[in-house]
Each structure stands twice: as C-alpha cells, then as structure tokens.
Amino acid sequence: MVKRLAAAIIVCVALSARAQPRPSFAALPGAAAAISLPASMLDEKAIRKQLNSGLTTVFLMIARERGTRNAGAARVEIRYDLWDEVWIVRKIEVDKRIEQQRLASFDALAKWWKNPVRLFVSDGGNVVLDVELRVLPFSAAEERDAREWISKSGGVAATGGGGGIVDALIGTTITARPITTYRWSVELTLK
Amino acid sequence: MTLRRLLLCLLLLASAGFARADAPLTDEAPARFFIERIDVRNATRVSRDVVIAESRLREGATYSEQELREASLRVNRAPYLISADFSLEKGSERGKYVLVMTLNETRPFFFLLDGVFYVARDNHARLEYPSVLSSDNDIAAGFRFFVGPRGAIHFGIEGVADNRSYTSDYVTFAIGYTEYDLFGTRAFATVNIKKPFGVGGPHPAPQVVLGIPLSPNQTMTLDYDQTEFGGGDDLRSQSQRIFTARWSYNTTNHPVLPTQGTVLTVTPVAVWNHVSGFDVGPHAEHIPYATRQRSYGLEATAQRYWELTERDSVYAGVGAGVARTFEHGVQPLYLRGTPETVDSSFGIFDAGIAHSFWSPERVAKDGESRVQFDVHYGRRVDERFGEFFFRKPESREAALSWVRRNAWGTLRLGAGYSW
Numbered sequence: 311m312v313k314r315l316a317a318a319i320i321v322c323v324a325l326s327a328r329a330q331p332r333p334s335f336a337a338l339p340g341a342a343a344a345i346s347l348p349a350s351m352l353d354e355k356a357i358r359k360q361l362n363s364g365l366t367t368v369f370l371m372i373a374r375e376r377g378t379r380n381a382g383a384a385r386v387e388i389r390y391d392l393w394d395e396v397w398i399v400r401k402i403e404v405d406k407r408i409e410q411q412r413l414a415s416f417d418a419l420a421k422w423w424k425n426p427v428r429l430f431v432s433d434g435g436n437v438v439l440d441v442e443l444r445v446l447p448f449s450a451a452e453e454r455d456a457r458e459w460i461s462k463s464g465g466v467a468a469t470g471g472g473g474g475i476v477d478a479l480i481g482t483t484i485t486a487r488p489i490t491t492y493r494w495s496v497e498l499t500l501k
Numbered sequence: 502m503t504l505r506r507l508l509l510c511l512l513l514l515a516s517a518g519f520a521r522a523d524a525p526l527t528d529e530a531p532a533r534f535f536i537e538r539i540d541v542r543n544a545t546r547v548s549r550d551v552v553i554a555e556s557r558l559r560e561g562a563t564y565s566e567q568e569l570r571e572a573s574l575r576v577n578r579a580p581y582l583i584s585a586d587f588s589l590e591k592g593s594e595r596g597k598y599v600l601v602m603t604l605n606e607t608r609p610f611f612f613l614l615d616g617v618f619y620v621a622r623d624n625h626a627r628l629e630y631p632s633v634l635s636s637d638n639d640i641a642a643g644f645r646f647f648v649g650p651r652g653a654i655h656f657g658i659e660g661v662a663d664n665r666s667y668t669s670d671y672v673t674f675a676i677g678y679t680e681y682d683l684f685g686t687r688a689f690a691t692v693n694i695k696k697p698f699g700v701g702g703p704h705p706a707p708q709v710v711l712g713i714p715l716s717p718n719q720t721m722t723l724d725y726d727q728t729e730f731g732g733g734d735d736l737r738s739q740s741q742r743i744f745t746a747r748w749s750y751n752t753t754n755h756p757v758l759p760t761q762g763t764v765l766t767v768t769p770v771a772v773w774n775h776v777s778g779f780d781v782g783p784h785a786e787h788i789p790y791a792t793r794q795r796s797y798g799l800e801a802t803a804q805r806y807w808e809l810t811e812r813d814s815v816y817a818g819v820g821a822g823v824a825r826t827f828e829h830g831v832q833p834l835y836l837r838g839t840p841e842t843v844d845s846s847f848g849i850f851d852a853g854i855a856h857s858f859w860s861p862e863r864v865a866k867d868g869e870s871r872v873q874f875d876v877h878y879g880r881r882v883d884e885r886f887g888e889f890f891f892r893k894p895e896s897r898e899a900a901l902s903w904v905r906r907n908a909w910g911t912l913r914l915g916a917g918y919s920w
Contacts (some may be wrong), residue, residue, distance in 0.1 A: 356861075356862050361584075362588070363587070363588035363589060364588055364589030364590065364598070365566060365569065365588065365589060366532070366566055366586065377787060389532060392589060392591050392598070393591065393595050393596060398532075433658070444811070447568040447570075447573075448566050448567075448569070448573070486809040488808070488810075488861060489811075489862075490811065490860070490861065490862075491810055491811045
C-alpha cells in the first residue's frame, strides 16, 4: 500500500514538474564560462508567443559563483521585423562585447541561438555556478537613464563582480514581469 | 567606364541585399513603430475606446518599445482587466503597424475585501491605520458596466479611510458615472453620489474626480468629495468637504497586487468641516454647539516593488503628512478649552514579501493566488486629541495573508499581530 502511494506520488510529481530545457556549459579560454542554450527553448509556448509579437524578447542570464559574491551576466535580445521578415538579434556578453545580426529565418535564429554566450569570468580554478535565465518582454535598451542613475548611486554596482551585472540586474528590476525563468547549476574548471 | 559603374552599382545592391539577412549590424538604433491602427481584441464588456484612452496611445503616431511598454503597464493596471497582451501586426503598407491589445476582462461585478484579523497585545482596540498601499479603500463591492464608447456606470459600496485626524472615515453607498478620454485629451472625469451607511443623515452628497494625464506615467487627480453625516434626529451632524490635488507617478504593473515598479504621490489637501449639534447637560438640558474647521495639509508617499523571481517580490513604502486646522465657533463640551489652531501629522512605513503560487502565464490568465507577509508601522500626532482620540499614537503590525484575485475581484484573508 505504501509502495503504491509512493509510486503514485512520484508519478504525480513527475507529471506536474515542467521539463526544463537543459543548456550546455563550457569553459572557454580566458577563464570564462559560456552557456549554449537549446533550440527547443525557442519553441516553448510562452516564449514563441512573445517572439512572434513583433516586439523584443529579452533573455537575461545571470551566473553567480556559489559561496562567493562573484557574478556575471549576459543578455540576448530578439525581435522579429515584420516588414523585413528577419530576426534582429543582439547579444551582450559578460565583457560587454556586443554582437548584432539580422537573421533571415527561424532556422538561422535557432542555429545562432545555440552559439556559446560568455556570461562569467573568474581568475580560474573550479567554480560552481548558479545560473538563472529570465525571459522578459519588451526591450531594455532604452532604460539607459535609469540604469546610469542607479549605477552612479553605487547600490547595485557593488553587489556583483561581473562587467555586465549592472545592466543585468537593473534590467530585472525595471523591465516587465518575466515571462518565464529557468535555473541551473553547473561545475566548471576555468583556465 | 559606364560598365564599371554599372557593375559597382550591382555589387552595392547585391551587398545591400545580403546585408538584410544573416549579416552583422554595427549599431542597431532602438526600434520605433508607426502605429497606424490600434486593434482591441476579446473586448466583450469593456469599451475599445476606453482601453485605448487608458493606454494613452494614439493611432497615427510613432512609438518606441519603451513607450509601448509603459502603455502596456498602464492598461494592465486597469481594474476592469485581468491582463492585456500587446503585439504588432503588419499595417496597410511598409513601415506601418497595427498594435493589437488582447484583453482578459474581469466580470462586471467587482469586489475588494481586505480581511485580516489582528490580535492586539494589549486591551486597546487595534488601530485601523491605512497603509501606504491601500490608503483609502479596504472594502468595495459593486457593478461596473460600460455605456457608449467612453462611458462607464458603477454602483456599489466602498470604505473610505485615511490617516488624517481631521477627517471622518466611513462606509458609503455610491453610484457614479465615469467619462474617459474627455474631449480627446485622455483625461477622465467621475461623478459620484454617495450616501454613508450607519451615520444617519438624509442627504446624499456629490464627489467629482478629474484625472489629467501629464505623461505616460504621471497623472494629476483633482478630487472634490463632499459627505453629509448625521442630521435628522441625531445629536450631531457634520458636513465634510475634502479637496485634494494629487500628483502621482506610477510605473507598477498591477492595479491591486503589483510586483514591480514605483509609485510616488504628492497631495495637497484642503478640508472644510461644519459640525453642529447639542450636548446633553447634567439636567438633561440641550447645550448647542456649532463649529467650522478649515484644515490645510500636504501628504506624500513613495512605494517601490522589486521582483526577485517571476513568483517572488518584495516591496517597501513610506508615507507622511502634515496639516494645520483652524477652528471657529462654539465647541462641544469635551473640546472646550482646547486650542483653536491645531497641528497634526502622520508617518507610515510598510514592507513585505510575496510569493505567488501561480506561474506568470497563469497569473495573466486567471488572476493571482499568493501568500504575503507584511509589516507596518504608523504614527499619528494630533495636538488636540492625542491619545484620547487615537487610543495610542503608534501602531506596529505584522500579518500573514493569502490573496486571491480573479475575474470577480480581490480577496485578502489572514491573521496578524498588533503591538
């Protein structure tokens, strides 16, 4: 009886738990950690709906090193241009390197999407990272004034060690409610 | 030479063609959208024009994503909607867009009940200190239905409470009409007729509210509120007139349960009270009194909401007000000998944390179900009444509650401790 009950609970939990798409992580030269997101994430119902809205979808990635105050962040913005029928993508990595492209098809977007995104840099060694990805509606690009104002106050800049953490954290406080959020943990050896 | 120019032109055209697809961009300017038309979908009870007026957007104008985001937040704060999705579609010609607002409406019946049971540490009755968050409405229920393209009629009951020592709190029946987008200005006007419960008095009294948008996030709200208490066979009657001019800055994402954004308000207040009646002397004789009070005050509040995850949020809010009251006439016995010019003030602090049981997708579809923990501190000072009127000048409270919002209204149930 107990076994049956336990089995039923396991089945119920398994059915109710949302299958989280699992990205792959890699250690890159320069003691950097990169994330490669699965293409299946773009097909998730809520994300696909926002991607098809003609407005920008923001993917905000924050990596925190467990047991320390070190953190890094990266951001990807995607907007479908209805008239040019291209996907306009913008990626800002942890070292603030910006990449912008126009992609002709959803297949091209899915291919580009899987490229590694540098989101954490350290002095090297073993790190355990807690990574959070928030999917936000609308562009955060025009919130520069607020970001600068808060950054100058010193309140947020002091909380993280990564170069893009200010942009990332302010983005989360100012932009609209996340469409969805993912969390993963990973252990990497950075050199 | 001509052939070389032709080849060069072809090469440039070809490279431009390739540049449109799968090409790196050097500096992508923020997108702007010419909104040719605004299409409001799933609007069965709500007027399309009212929703567009609430967005403060106009057809035939160009907007950035930031401006569309602010409009989305504004529409999502409308109390007659559970949520609204914004998306773009192609317009009639290249570069023109149709902005689609897809609504999830509330029912015509609405209610708001803030029902938290408090246990007090001492024998004093718990003070009803309105928080920064629900400054003047802990209970409301009624019907709202839209008439014509820009009008809405409502009727129901509402509680009116504030932190002022020089005004009276009450529960009233109200019936009113709101006209949105006055003269195409995105302003609105509401006229209410109110009749308080349980305080006697045969006279319904008017309330007139005029909301003037100053920017997508800023509004000036002028409110004239007259209330008649007592009269008839009552020992005491009071005619209260309150005029407020509230400037507000609001970037929150929800009318009742925001999880992110900022609200700032500054409110000059003017109050006129005419109180008359009679005391009963030791030999059952009537001792009449009649006083006129004029009060002038200034109040300000600031609230900030932070979203920690898509389900968790925290907030903090502060508020303060000062006022001076001038009194003339013959006072009732219990006030005789007290000063005729009285200063009063209040200060409040609120903070809390909330956890939603639902995902953002379900919140947008069904409303909200969340648990929250709130702490509150309030202090009121009045030179004349002091502890006699307020029982005690300070209030400290902590409460754990469950909040449910659906298409019918918002309910908050919980328990708290007051000390």
